[in-house]
Amino acid sequence: MKPTRSLLFVPGHKPAWMEKAVKYGADVLILDLEDSVPDNEKEAARPLVKAALKSLSAQGQVCNVRVNGFVTGLTFDDLDGILCPELNGVALPKAETVEDMKTLDTMLTILERRHHIAFGTIHTSLGIETAKALRNSYDIVTSCARVTGLSLACGPGGDASRSMGYIWSKEGTETLYLRSKAVLEARAAGIQYPTVSSWWDIKDTEGLRKDALFNRSLGFRGQTVMHPTHVPIVNEVFTPSAQEIAFFKGLIETFEAAEKKGSAAVIYQGDMIDYAMVKTAREMLAFAESIGCKI
Numbered sequence: 001m002k003p004t005r006s007l008l009f010v011p012g013h014k015p016a017w018m019e020k021a022v023k024y025g026a027d028v029l030i031l032d033l034e035d036s037v038p039d040n041e042k043e044a045a046r047p048l049v050k051a052a053l054k055s056l057s058a059q060g061q062v063c064n065v066r067v068n069g070f071v072t073g074l075t076f077d078d079l080d081g082i083l084c085p086e087l088n089g090v091a092l093p094k095a096e097t098v099e100d101m102k103t104l105d106t107m108l109t110i111l112e113r114r115h116h117i118a119f120g121t122i123h124t125s126l127g128i129e130t131a132k133a134l135r136n137s138y139d140i141v142t143s144c145a146r147v148t149g150l151s152l153a154c155g156p157g158g159d160a161s162r163s164m165g166y167i168w169s170k171e172g173t174e175t176l177y178l179r180s181k182a183v184l185e186a187r188a189a190g191i192q193y194p195t196v197s198s199w200w201d202i203k204d205t206e207g208l209r210k211d212a213l214f215n216r217s218l219g220f221r222g223q224t225v226m227h228p229t230h231v232p233i234v235n236e237v238f239t240p241s242a243q244e245i246a247f248f249k250g251l252i253e254t255f256e257a258a259e260k261k262g263s264a265a266v267i268y269q270g271d272m273i274d275y276a277m278v279k280t281a282r283e284m285l286a287f288a289e290s291i292g293c294k295i
Helices: 015-024 039-058 075-082 098-114 131-135 137-143 158-164 173-188 205-218 228-237 242-260 275-290
Strands: 006-011 028-032 062-066 089-091 123-128 147-153 195-197 222-225 266-268 271-273
Touching: 006 015, 006 228, 015 028, 015 039, 015 228, 028 039, 039 062, 039 075, 075 098, 089 147, 098 123, 098 137, 123 131, 123 137, 131 137, 131 158, 131 173, 137 147, 137 173, 147 158, 147 173, 173 205, 205 222, 205 228, 222 228, 242 266, 242 271, 242 275
Parallel strands: 006 028, 006 222, 028 062, 062 089, 089 123, 123 147, 147 195, 195 222
Antiparallel strands: 266 271
């Protein structure tokens, strides 16, 4: 799964907005059929989203679609209406159990066959919006090969705060455990690039930067944003800097030089380094290269 620094929601009933969104620079656009679309426009939005998938894909934009959850009775029809080879993945709201993900897997298998798409092509990311989903996240991810991502919701208001009971703050201390647990569950399940949605204040961009830095320090590799102006900030935060890249390259070069002399431990910029730190450095350089950084 390629790392995703930024994901931007776009309402699926607004064709002009979807077409325009390619200019914002988000690694992934999430074309939405759920909360941002009025109930009486959801059915009509399906062909609009499918047309946008084809158009945006031709421009090199990666797109996912958030469908409506099982409780609405719209999930299968949503999937049937938007499935096409240009679709990268789908997001299912309120997936809380292994059975939920298996049901989605069955639907996608049926529809891939119907639409002549290779089996297993359509991926999904587990969106954690409830306490139950977080509690079951490892089992859900490991139960279904389609799950290639994990994203935690821990913003103000909404389903997550209601389910988990926290009172949101800009400092994020009340969701520190939730964020850390989500990263732990993701990594334990083999998901290397977990993402998070935690900042909805459109005007406070400095607060967004601090929040994104906090998330990166915890192990998240990207962030979902609610407004186009947030995309470049998140992209910058989750992109290794030139200084970081130089540090990791220098660490590897220093260690390899010492290794040739018969040593497996050496001091680099004041710290003792060994094989474990070299592995970390190589992993970070591979991550940087995968998102287009010059190595």
